[in-house]
Amino acid sequence: MTGRIRQVYDESGGISGSPRVHAVLKREDVHVGRTTMTCHSRPLASQPVT
Template sequence: MTAQIRQIHQDSGGIYGSPRIHAVLKREGVHVGRKRVERLMRQAGLAGISPRRSKGFTRRDPDADPAPDWPAGPEDIALADPSPQSSSVLEGATVPLR
């Protein structure tokens, strides 16, 4: 049984893990349990390879100009109009101070 598992693992390029090897054996008509395949692979030192995810970070272009810092300070932030004509949702509401 271990020889069959080794052969399937080798034919897959060392990629297949126990679920795929179990599926191949089942397709070939071999009646074997998934846990037995796992145990035999562990004893033989065989393991599948997980698919690697691509790098998820942005690579900085060394030739690009950096983005400007905005807002640079409080003088660059547009504040709400403090005139008495501006309407407010909280007009007339009182907020208790602690």
């Protein structure tokens, strides 16, 4: 799950927040709760931008 979240985040250029990533996963029929998604994506947002 974390791998797909990271992929969606990276494809957005690292600017998508958890609501947008959740929407993308929902459109792809990936069933994940918003809270779970937020917990998995939180470490991605804390990485420094290069």
